[in-house]
Amino acid sequence: MIGVDWGTSGFRAFRLAPDGTILDRHEAARGITQIADGDFAGCLRGAIGGWLADGETRVLLSGMIGSRQGWVEAPYLPCPANAADLADALVPVPFDDATTLLVPGLSDSDEAGVPEVMRGEETQIIGVLAGLEEGITCLPGSHSKWARIGGGRITAYRTYLSGEAFAALRGGTILGRMMQDGPDDAAGFEQGLARSLDPGHLLHHLFGVRSLGLFGRLSEQASASYLSGLLIGHEVRAARPAGQTVHLIGAAALCALYARAITACGGAPVIETADAAARGLAIIGRIARWT
Amino acid sequence: MIGVDWGTSGFRAFRLAPDGTILDRHEAARGITQIADGDFAGCLRGAIGGWLADGETRVLLSGMIGSRQGWVEAPYLPCPANAADLADALVPVPFDDATTLLVPGLSDSDEAGVPEVMRGEETQIIGVLAGLEEGITCLPGSHSKWARIGGGRITAYRTYLSGEAFAALRGGTILGRMMQDGPDDAAGFEQGLARSLDPGHLLHHLFGVRSLGLFGRLSEQASASYLSGLLIGHEVRAARPAGQTVHLIGAAALCALYARAITACGGAPVIETADAAARGLAIIGRIARWT
Numbered sequence: 001m002i003g004v005d006w007g008t009s010g011f012r013a014f015r016l017a018p019d020g021t022i023l024d025r026h027e028a029a030r031g032i033t034q035i036a037d038g039d040f041a042g043c044l045r046g047a048i049g050g051w052l053a054d055g056e057t058r059v060l061l062s063g064m065i066g067s068r069q070g071w072v073e074a075p076y077l078p079c080p081a082n083a084a085d086l087a088d089a090l091v092p093v094p095f096d097d098a099t100t101l102l103v104p105g106l107s108d109s110d111e112a113g114v115p116e117v118m119r120g121e122e123t124q125i126i127g128v129l130a131g132l133e134e135g136i137t138c139l140p141g142s143h144s145k146w147a148r149i150g151g152g153r154i155t156a157y158r159t160y161l162s163g164e165a166f167a168a169l170r171g172g173t174i175l176g177r178m179m180q181d182g183p184d185d186a187a188g189f190e191q192g193l194a195r196s197l198d199p200g201h202l203l204h205h206l207f208g209v210r211s212l213g214l215f216g217r218l219s220e221q222a223s224a225s226y227l228s229g230l231l232i233g234h235e236v237r238a239a240r241p242a243g244q245t246v247h248l249i250g251a252a253a254l255c256a257l258y259a260r261a262i263t264a265c266g267g268a269p270v271i272e273t274a275d276a277a278a279r280g281l282a283i284i285g286r287i288a289r290w291t
Numbered sequence: 292m293i294g295v296d297w298g299t300s301g302f303r304a305f306r307l308a309p310d311g312t313i314l315d316r317h318e319a320a321r322g323i324t325q326i327a328d329g330d331f332a333g334c335l336r337g338a339i340g341g342w343l344a345d346g347e348t349r350v351l352l353s354g355m356i357g358s359r360q361g362w363v364e365a366p367y368l369p370c371p372a373n374a375a376d377l378a379d380a381l382v383p384v385p386f387d388d389a390t391t392l393l394v395p396g397l398s399d400s401d402e403a404g405v406p407e408v409m410r411g412e413e414t415q416i417i418g419v420l421a422g423l424e425e426g427i428t429c430l431p432g433s434h435s436k437w438a439r440i441g442g443g444r445i446t447a448y449r450t451y452l453s454g455e456a457f458a459a460l461r462g463g464t465i466l467g468r469m470m471q472d473g474p475d476d477a478a479g480f481e482q483g484l485a486r487s488l489d490p491g492h493l494l495h496h497l498f499g500v501r502s503l504g505l506f507g508r509l510s511e512q513a514s515a516s517y518l519s520g521l522l523i524g525h526e527v528r529a530a531r532p533a534g535q536t537v538h539l540i541g542a543a544a545l546c547a548l549y550a551r552a553i554t555a556c557g558g559a560p561v562i563e564t565a566d567a568a569a570r571g572l573a574i575i576g577r578i579a580r581w582t
Contacts, residue, residue, distance in 0.1 A: 112486065114499040115506045143498060161464065161497035168463030173455045195403065199491035201529045203522065206452035207434060208405040215406045231494065238492045 001058040002048050002098075003281025006065035007031055007120055011043070012277065015051050020282035022275060024051070032070050040071040041095055052098055059095065060285045062103040062277065063120030066091065076107035076117060080153035083126045083280075087288045099290050103281075108156055116159055120277070121145050124249050125154055127280030128272045136267075137247045138239070140232075140258045142167075146239045160235040166228060169206065175227060178213040180220040184253070188222030192229025193261055202234050232261045241267030249276045292349040293339050293389075294572025297356035298322055298411055302334070303568065306342050311573035313566060315342065323354075323361050331362040332386055343389055350386065351576045353394040353568065354411030357382065367398035367408060371444035374417045374571075378578045390581050394572075399447055407450055411568070412436050415540050416445055418571030419563045427558075428538045429530070431523075431549045433458075437530045451526045457519060460497065466518060469504040471511040475544070479513030480520040484552055487524025496521050523552045532558030540567045 005012045009031035015024040026047050035043050045052075048059070066074035074091040090101040105119035121139050125147055129137065133152050139145045142164045147157035170176040195205050209227055212218035218226055236258065245268045248255040252271070259269035296303045300322035306315040317338050326334050336343075339350070357365035365382040381392040396410035412430050416438055420428065424443050430436045433455045438448035461467040486496050500518050503509035509517055527549065536559045539546040543562070550560035 110495070110499075112489070114486070115502045115508070116498075117502055117505060158495055159498040159502070160494040161466075161501075162494045164464045165460065165494060165497060168459040169456065172459030172463045173452065175452075195405070198403065200525075202493050203451040203453050203456060203526050204401070204449055204529060206456060207407075207450040208401075210452075211406045211408055211450070214408060217406070234491075235494050238495060 001060060001282075001285045002051055002056050003278055003285060004044070004048070004059065004061045004065075005063050005120060005123070005277035005281070006061055006070075007063040008033055011047065013048050014275075014278040014281065015048075015056065016278065016282045016285070018286070020279055020286075022278050025278075032064050032067070038071075040065065044095065052096070057098055058285065058290055059098045059100040060090075060103065060281050060288065061093065061100065062123040062281060066102045066105060067119055072102060074102045074104040077104045079106060079108040079157065080150070080155040081106055081122070082153040083130075083283050084287055085153070086122065086126065087284050090284075090288055101288060101290070103284060106154060106157075110158060116157060118145055118157065118159070121147075122154060123280035123284065124276035125149075125280070126283055127276040127278065128247055128249050128274060130279065130283055132247075135247060136241060136244050137249060138258060138262075139249045140254045141250060144235060158239065160238070162231045162235045166231050169227065170224060175206065175209045175223070178210065178220055179224040179227075181224075182221055184228075184257075185219075185222040185225040188218065188225035189229040189257060189260070191218070191222070192226035192231075193233040193264055194229075195226075196230050196233025196237060199234065199237050202230070205230050205234075228257065229261075232257055233264070236261040236265050236267075241265050244268065245270060247272050292351060292573075292576045293342055293347050294569055294576060295335070295339070295350065295352045295356075296354050296411060296414070296568035296572065297352055297361075298354040299324055302338065304339050305566075305569040305572065306339075306347065307569065307573045307576070309577070311570055311577075313569050316569075323356055323358070329362075331356065335386065343387070348389055349576065349581055350389045350391040351381075351394065351572050351579065352384065352391065353414040353572060357393045357396060358410055363393060365393045365395040368395045370397060370399040370448065371441070371446040372397055372413070373444040374421075374574050375578055376444070377413065377417065378575050378580075381575075381579055392579060392581075394575055397445060397448075401449060407448060409436055409448065409450070412438075413445060414571035414575065415567035416440075416571070417574055418567040418569065419538055419540050419565060421570065421574055423538075426538060427532060427535050428540060429549060429553075430540045431545045432541060435526060449530065451529070453522045453526045457522050460518065461515060466497065466500045466514070469501065469511055470515040470518075472515075473512055475519075475548075476510075476513040476516040479509065479516035480548060480551070482509070482513070483517035483520025483522075484524040484555055485520075486517075487521050487528060490525065490528050493521070493525050496525075519548065520552070523548055524555070527552040527556050527558075532556050535559065536561060538563050
């Protein structure tokens with residue numbers, strides 16, 4: 001089968017063996033916002049036409065391609081859900097002669113009844129947590145997701161705007177004027193992380209990025225990493241990982257920073273190195289009804 | 292005497308009677324970042340030359356004009372400080388035939404030893420708190436300042452980046468795409484304020500601005516006010532005004548929003564309507580050594 005993780009800004013297609021082995025892959029900067037005239041079929045044909053011609057007949061899609069801005073809108077499935085629940089809720093997509101299905105996103109609501117949404121992360125979590133009955137996963141990024149696993153299902157999750165807030169604060173406030181581009185600064189990150197120990201004071205801590213710089217106690221080289229440590233620290237503390245194993249799914253460098261913060265908060269981070277999306281697509285595809 | 296509140300983006304000059312009455316005023320969008328070639332003397336001459344020709348001989352300046360980016364850099368005076376302490380630390384500025392002095396900024400450091408800085412707000416606080424022995428003041432804005440008064444002195448203060456964070460989040464994240472310009476939405480503000488009751492979860496609450504919008508539970512008209520309520524609520528909760536009178540100094544509309552949040556947190560807001568900068572300049576000028 002063919003699995004496609006199709007997000008807002010990226011496109012990753014995998015040719016998968018029945019056991020989930022990745023036989024071939026195709027990645028492109030062809031996220032759903034970059035497809036002219038909504039010609040998703042044309043884009044997909046261009047990317048996986050060779051595999052189809054070679055005999056593949058099944059295509060499974062996950063990610064923002066199933067959103068209102070995507071190809072076909074797939075209603076959210078509410079938590080709790082496992083791979084079988086997702087496989088039962090696949091949405092068909094008309095596409096040439098291939099049987100094409102879409103993994104729905106997953107919804108939840110927090111203690112205050114505020115809704116939660118994800119599209120694509122549910123498939124990555126399924127890929128990493130195959131066989132895990134209990135645990136916590138964290139998918140850091142623009143909109144970080146922390147999901148709780150219980151009884152083999154994704155039972156609940158929370159989203160944090162940390163990554164996007166970092167970019168906006170760096171790009172749109174006086175803090176960014178004191179930041180030099182360059183490699184991550186480990187000491188600066190630790191300093192920001194330590195500062196975040198005092199929860200509930202993020203807006204005050206943000207001003208400190210400036211005042212520490214003014215007094216020469218935070219260099220322009222270290223300042224961006226300090227802000228990153230501050231925001232990641234506030235996020236991780238709010239997620240309360242103390243005493244728990246947290247499975248990190250995402251880009252290696254970002255996962256390493258989150259692992260530092262999780263350890264500082266008393267949790268036990270495990271950075272998952274598997275290609276989570278491909279594995280999740282293979283798992284869901286294996287139990288899907290294709291006819 | 293002449294008092295001048297000269298900040299980053301604005302210039303306000305007052306001709307003051309010995310009792311502090313404002314005899315005349317001149318305001319301009321001539322903040323220190325808008326003065327070409329650092330010609331502060333020329334700008335000041337243009338604004339108050341008439342009053343000088345009319346017999347005024349004393350000029351007292353406050354605000355960012357005393358910063359490194361300003362005319363003459365005045366070292367920060369550390370807290371605690373009162374009007375007499377500030378008057379003792381005035382810095383002379385060479386300017387034509389007028390005796391010209393500069394009010395220094397005030398520094399502090401928080402529980403974690405992170406520095407605090409203000410320039411200009413100390414003069415406004417002095418103006419409003421004349422005669423007050425104990426209390427709290429809040430100056431909302433891009434960098435909100437909360438100051439504690441004890442024994443007639445400004446004993447400590449904390450800064451929150453709330454205003455700048457609001458602008459950056461609105462302008463630089465997906466949240467802003469769901470916001471329509473328009474009048475403040477009181478119900479949206481209250482909804483965001485109520486959400487902020489759960490401290491330490493600001494980064495999660497920010498994502499809720501988007502998800503509530505996605506599910507039609509927050510309109511594009513109300514969304515900016517919701518974000519404002521969320522940030523102001525988090526700031527006010529961190530400042531812990533419960534059981535205390537908080538003197539608000541600033542723009543009327545913004546002070547009204549803060550008053551709502553202070554009340555919701557169990558504090559008693561008082562919106563100060565006096566021209567705080569002019570009053571503070573008059574008070575400090577009256578006890579300054581001009582010769």
